[in-house]
Amino acid sequence: MGFSYFDNNATTKMDEEVLKAMLPFLQESYGNASAVQHKLGRQANGAIEQARIQLASALNAQPKEIFFTSGATESISTVFQGIFKAYQSIGNHIISCASEHKAVVSSCQALAKQGAKQTMLSCNNHGQIDLQELEAAIQPDTILVSLMAANNETGLLHPIAEIADICQRKDVLFFCDATQHIGKLPLNLQAIPIDILCFSAHKFHGPKGIGALYIRRKSKPIQIPAMILGGNQEHGFRGGTYAVPQLVGMGEASRHFQFNSNLSELRDYFESRLIAEVPEVSVHAQQCPRTPNTSNVLIKHVRSTELMTKLPDMAFSSGSACVSGSRDPSHVLKAMGLSDEDAYCSSRFSFSKYNTREEIDQAVQQIKAAVETIRKQSPIWQLYQEGLI
Structure with a gap:
């Protein structure tokens, strides 16, 4: 057996097509994507922008709305810390649920120690939340609602379209951990007005150690300060040398959603x-x-x-x-x-x-x-x- x-x-398991797409950038085309003064650097830079386009296409988003990270956990920490820091003038109230991924629960606990007010929504014996409870919980000082698309332990799907609608009507940011949703079910970010969303490539047959954060472009830009300072990578949002092979692999994996x-x-x-x-x-x-x-x-x-x-x-x-x-x-x-x-x-x-x-x-x-x-x-x-x- x-x-x-x-x-x-x-x-x-990583798809064969993903590995094949990555190999040239581990061997021949090994340039630093920020070193655009020479051919290898430009090849690498072009490859990561192609990956950005592929991911945006898979989610019906704009390439400029995709920001690369090491994965969902980093994205979640960046969003929670960044929103809490940037929106102090509005308030310090965050809404989430006790059944969220540990990365979200831990981020909520960390912000509570920094003075954040929290509402942790209850769920029924299936893990479902009450949308009326969510709507009632949103207050004038609420700066973020964080609810996952799909539960990582049970697979339960939250009604993210309805959640997004409530948040839009209440003028509060909706952050969605879509790590277990992406690649398993379609997600159209033009149809569902989620403000911020994260995912990791290794959940959909891509490489480990790479993911992305979607931040919707709005007339009033969403403010999320960088957690990792360094060069001007990701337009200053996340410093550090690009992991080109992983980025290429993530882009390729997004082309094979079934x-x-x-x-x-x-x-x-x-x-x-x-x-x-x-x-x-x-x-x-x-x-x-x-x-x-x-x-x-x-x-x-x-x-x-x-x-x-x-x-x-x-x-x-x-x-x-x-x-x-x-x-x-x-x-x-x-x-x-x-x-x-x-x-x-x-x-x-x-x-x-x-x-x-x-x-x-x-x-x-x-x-x-x-x-x-x-x-x-x-x-x-x-x-x-x-x-x-």
């Missing part, structure tokens, strides 16, 4: 097979709009860490890769009202175009066998079956 990879929300039903069919097949084969299995947010590739399953009284130990040739996760070493239960699942035990017993499987039905069939049988072994050795499972807990 080979190794099965079902952890595509953590990172994805929006079809294959992934959702694969996900649904996995869930139906698992529920049929393994007792006491449920899927978080199963009846809600989700990304087509993500399945977060609760297998009663089988901890995710135990399951991973029994399945060394299968990659899946207990939640976000950023906090996978934490001993605490998932903050996302806790925000959805799960008990610690049920959170610990939830596992995330996330698929890609490289997965197959045959792989799913094999995986379900392996999971079934592992669950049976774990439960046979579990006194808690015995008590649960007897109705004593």
Whole structure:
């Protein structure tokens, strides 16, 4: 049996076309993109501007609205720190949600120590927010609403078009972490008036260590000061030598987005097979709009860490890769009202175009066998079956 990879929300396999596009800029065309006085520098500069055009095209944005970063975490820190600093004259109130990615939650916590006021929206047991609660939370001193497009642990989709409309009517900036949305579902930034948006290339079969920040061009420009000072790269927004191969790879990866039903069919097949084969299995947010590739399953009284130990040739996760070493239960699942035990017993499987039905069939049988072994050795499972807990 080979190794099965079902952890595509953590990172994805790089496409062959992406690697081929990158190789010349690792070897022959190795110039510094800022050294435009000579041929190699101009080649590199032209390549990154082409990547900017490719990304803008994929999102129906303008190339001048795309700013390169090392990835979504840097983008999130830049936005939170920058907006808080630049909009003090308006206020210091930020709105987000407890089920956001750890990078957003940590940024909120950091700004609270600097005096920011915060409203953390609640969510229901599926992870959905109440749009009326959001609208009521916006005050005259609100400077930023930060809500993700798709949850990284459950795949739940927030209604970003409606959120953008509320923020536009209330004249407050809407920042959207679209890291798990880009490449899985179409996103038209002309149709949805998101003000600021971030993503990372390695989530859509591009290279690691590179991402981008979209900042809408408005009649009253959005003010986000640079966090990284240096040269005049990115029009002074982010100093530092351009990572040309990674940028080329990200641009190329954006050309290969595939929006079809294959992934959702694969996900649904996995869930139906698992529920049929393994007792006491449920899927978080199963009846809600989700990304087509993500399945977060609760297998009663089988901890995710135990399951991973029994399945060394299968990659899946207990939640976000950023906090996978934490001993605490998932903050996302806790925000959805799960008990610690049920959170610990939830596992995330996330698929890609490289997965197959045959792989799913094999995986379900392996999971079934592992669950049976774990439960046979579990006194808690015995008590649960007897109705004593």
